[in-house]
Amino acid sequence: MGSSYAFEALIKSLRGAIQSFPDKRTGDNLRYTMEDAALGAFSVFFTQCPSFLAHQRAMQEAKGRNNAQTIFELENIPTDNHIRTLLDPASPELVFPVFDDAFQILDKKGHIDEFRVFNGDLLIPLDGTWFFSSKKIHCDNCSKIEHQNGTMTYYHSMLTPVIVNPGFDKVIALAPEFILPQDGHDKQDCENAAAKRWIQGQGKKYSPLRVTILGDDLYSNHPIGKLLLDNGFNFILVCKPDSHKTLSEWVELLEEGVDRHTVVIRRWNGKLWEVYIYRYANHVPLRDSDDTIWVNWMELTIIDDNGEIHYQNAFVTNHKITDKNVENLVLCGRTRWKVENENNNTLKTKGYNLTHNYGHGKKNLSTLLATFIILAFLFHTVLEFTEDRYRLIRKKLPTRKTFFDDIRALTRYICFNNWDHLLNFMMEGLELRLDDG
Ligand SMILES: [Zn+2]
Incomplete structure (x- = not known):
């Protein structure tokens, strides 16, 4: 079944933006990369699962691999404290080019x-x-x-x-x-x-x-x-x-x-x-x-x-x-x-929890995380417009909540090779075919 162009393009765009984040660390304190911190935070909002990283840490111990790695391309899973400390200096404007890329993907189609x-x-x-x-x-x-x-x-x-x-x-x-x-x-x-x-x-x-x-x-x-x-x-x-x-x-x-x-x-x-x-x-x-x-x-x-x-x-x-x-x-x-x-x-009440305090920081953390939440919502919008399998699955499941409940449960128990694999697994489980649309 088809490949997930939009998801990969969006994650790539986000990785590109993260490379512009300031990183003042020196010496040995470099176990987690800036990508680990930022994509880690983003994965929590994208899956609408506050314990996504905790689940993936447990999966790493049990299975030797995890979905944070395979789907969101983290190398290591940082702790919440590492994420907050690493991200606080990054101004939210650094992420804005990703909004432009998402807009371009929608516009081209x-x-x-x-x-x-x-x-x-x-x-x-x-x-x-x-x-x-x-x-x-x-x-x-x-x-x-x-x-x-x-x-x-x-x-x-x-x-x-x-x-x-x-x-x-x-x-x-x-x-x-x-x-x-x-x-x-x-x-x-x-x-x-x-x-x-x-x-x-x-x-x-x-x-x-x-x-x-x-x-x-x-x-x-x-x-x-x-x-x-x-x-x-x-x-x-x-x-x-x-x-x-x-x-x-x-x-x-x-x-x-x-x-x-x-x-x-x-x-x-x-x-x-x-x-x-x-x-x-x-x-x-x-x-x-x-x-x-x-x-x-x-x-x-x-x-x-x-x-x-x-x-x-x-x-x-x-x-x-x-x-x-x-x-x-x-x-x-x-x-x-x-x-x-x-x-x-939607941002406040439909699982994205915009008003929840995920950590405030001293400088930018609060506004950066809010930007990530809007971006997670936008990623789902782009997928719904551009990806037939995603749209079929969302249409088949009774509510938005069911969709995210399923994502949460599936990524807790099964390690998928990538986002594509997860969608194909859901398609098969729901007995959906691309020509159903
Ligand atoms: Zn503040």
């Missing part, structure tokens, strides 16, 4: 283009999420909140950009942008500063691919909007009336049917009839200033036959809005929530 929406754009929501907080444990890169009673909360948060599509339950994770302590004092300052860094930094390489950035109300301000346009991005951003008084008043003063338009669509939602009322207006000022950027505004209100409001939200965009595209543009804007549901939630 046309899977990135599958995510394009009606107007040909890719949708990338920006959203901040916490992944660590503690009253005691902290490092050089912790953000902190000083409480009235003198105590401190230390935390880490990051932007987790992903590529989404309204019709897909899968997302493609991009490298995170960490929110740094010097970014500002409140949530909005911090997140905005990180977003600005991303737009001009690692995000910039995506804009030539035609990208619409999605964001909530805290992104729909003049500096972010202008920066997005200057860097070649399109945008659809939530625009609450309270935080956009000038724009809201402007919109309400426009003449209906001339400068402001309404499209009404009746829809059966499976239980009852709902009425979707779209209102939009092109060319309105985002704020009250001479240098304001001009945006296009749209609003969706969903009511039932009794007039009760089920949903209401408004967005601003640089895409020109028409009777024909308003429905799709609003749908794209509403897809923002997928970064929370399909990405951040």
Whole structure:
């Protein structure tokens, strides 16, 4: 049966990135390589098994070989303490090229283009999420909140950009942008500063691919909007009336049917009839200033036959809005929530345990391990898109949890020659054939 090109290519890319990790050790203290430490940590996240390395150590004693070696290419299995000490100096940015390689693998096979929406754009929501907080444990890169009673909360948060599509339950994770302590004092300052860094930094390489950035109300301000346009991005951003008084008043003063338009669509939602009322207006000022950027505004209100409001939200965009595209543009804007549901939630609750403290370190460990966790999720996404056997197995097993439970049990008891061997073993056990797909 077929060979596992993607898995091998991704591990190779990760090994390449690890070679750029700083290693200040000298003398005899070199029993474990940097690859051992980094691939060891990664294997724990990829298998979703916190005791993966302990199991493989036991297997090594019993059988003289182990899956950490055969699948993840470790030479020796380091202890958790060795891993933490060795990895702490490595900045997470050193791993970012692996995200690019994963993106290339998907792009070459046309899977990135599958995510394009009606107007040909890719949708990338920006959203901040916490992944660590503690009253005691902290490092050089912790953000902190000083409480009235003198105590401190230390935390880490990051932007987790992903590529989404309204019709897909899968997302493609991009490298995170960490929110740094010097970014500002409140949530909005911090997140905005990180977003600005991303737009001009690692995000910039995506804009030539035609990208619409999605964001909530805290992104729909003049500096972010202008920066997005200057860097070649399109945008659809939530625009609450309270935080956009000038724009809201402007919109309400426009003449209906001339400068402001309404499209009404009746829809059966499976239980009852709902009425979707779209209102939009092109060319309105985002704020009250001479240098304001001009945006296009749209609003969706969903009511039932009794007039009760089920949903209401408004967005601003640089895409020109028409009777024909308003429905799709609003749908794209509403897809923002997928970064929370399909990405951040998966990372936190679906076995990846993003918020679990695997070790904090003094400098980079916490952010590096968070990056590895996102990368492990991305590796599984790439495999699901590019590898028929992987996809068949995932489809056959009832849940994501069953899949990872099986990986955990199998790699505890059997030593496989490589990732390929493991997949073939599962295919045979499940009586699956490649032409079943
Ligand atoms: Zn920290």
